[in-house]
Amino acid sequence: MAATSWEDSVKSLKGVILDMCGVLYDAGEDGGTPIPGSVEAVKRLRASDLKLRFCTNETQATREKFVAKLQRMGFEISVSEVFSPAPAAVAILKERGLRPHLLVHDDVVPEFDHVEKTNPNCVVIGDAAEKFSYQNLNTAFRVLIGLEDPVLFSLGRGKYYKEDDGLNLDVGVYMKALEYACDVEAEVIGKPAPMFFQKVLDDMGIPSHESLMIGDDLVNDVGGAQECGMKGVQVRTGKYRTKVRGYIITP
Numbered sequence: 001m002a003a004t005s006w007e008d009s010v011k012s013l014k015g016v017i018l019d020m021c022g023v024l025y026d027a028g029e030d031g032g033t034p035i036p037g038s039v040e041a042v043k044r045l046r047a048s049d050l051k052l053r054f055c056t057n058e059t060q061a062t063r064e065k066f067v068a069k070l071q072r073m074g075f076e077i078s079v080s081e082v083f084s085p086a087p088a089a090v091a092i093l094k095e096r097g098l099r100p101h102l103l104v105h106d107d108v109v110p111e112f113d114h115v116e117k118t119n120p121n122c123v124v125i126g127d128a129a130e131k132f133s134y135q136n137l138n139t140a141f142r143v144l145i146g147l148e149d150p151v152l153f154s155l156g157r158g159k160y161y162k163e164d165d166g167l168n169l170d171v172g173v174y175m176k177a178l179e180y181a182c183d184v185e186a187e188v189i190g191k192p193a194p195m196f197f198q199k200v201l202d203d204m205g206i207p208s209h210e211s212l213m214i215g216d217d218l219v220n221d222v223g224g225a226q227e228c229g230m231k232g233v234q235v236r237t238g239k240y241r242t243k244v245r246g247y248i249i250t251p
Contacts, residue, residue: 015051015204019215021058021161022238024075028164031069035237039074046076051204054082057156057190059126060105083200085155085190086111089124092189098151100124101143103136122151125178127171137174144182152178156190158220162239192224216240
């Protein structure tokens with residue numbers, strides 16, 4: 001896109017959506033560390049006339065716990081501004097009368113406290129970290145394969161994310177394993193699902209072409225936003241790499 005065209009499009013912006021892990025902070029021990037300049041960047045956005053929301057596929061904590069961690073890092077942020085997959089999944093489960101078998105991180109289980117889970121008729125998979133053992137994956141597989149009409153929900157489909165000590169496998173890898181074994185296509189709740197982005201836009205009350213998504217994931221953040229008619233920008237922090245699927249990304 002030509003510089004003049006980009007400048008013109010930026011002038012029409014009314015809202016900005018920020019990814020969090022890899023954009024605001026890097027995950028790791030003691031909750032992670034803020035990326036240099038990110039706290040100040042959020043403050044500058046707040047001082048502008050742009051609406052600001054935060055869109056994350058974080059599924060290792062409840063929104064309340066997650067936001068409290070970011071507040072300790074110095075970010076000005078509230079729970080109502082954060083959109084994450086688990087609350088969206090709970091709404092869908094209740095709407096469709098589904099009872100999930102959960103393969104998620106222990107710290108996000110409380111999000112599902114008010115959902116019936118006996119005699120499960122679907123599986124919900126999130127970033128379960130150390131819970132992604134053979135035994136736990138096999139249990140989820142047995143639930144799905146035993147259903148006449150298997151339903152698999154995935155809280156995101158990322159390949160990997162960055163922590164202080166390096167890159168870690170994300171939920172999408174394990175989602176693909178269950179899809180392959182059970183011959184089922186997962187329903188993704190979170191980025192890059194269009195309905196997930198649309199919920200954020202509806203909350204801001206602005207059309208997609210007047211909004212900008214900033215993330216470190218070229219496919220799930222930038223690509224997902226662009227598919228919804230939004231503008232997308234990839235930062236060079238977090239999981240950003242100069243080589244993606246055999247292609248070299250040049251400045």
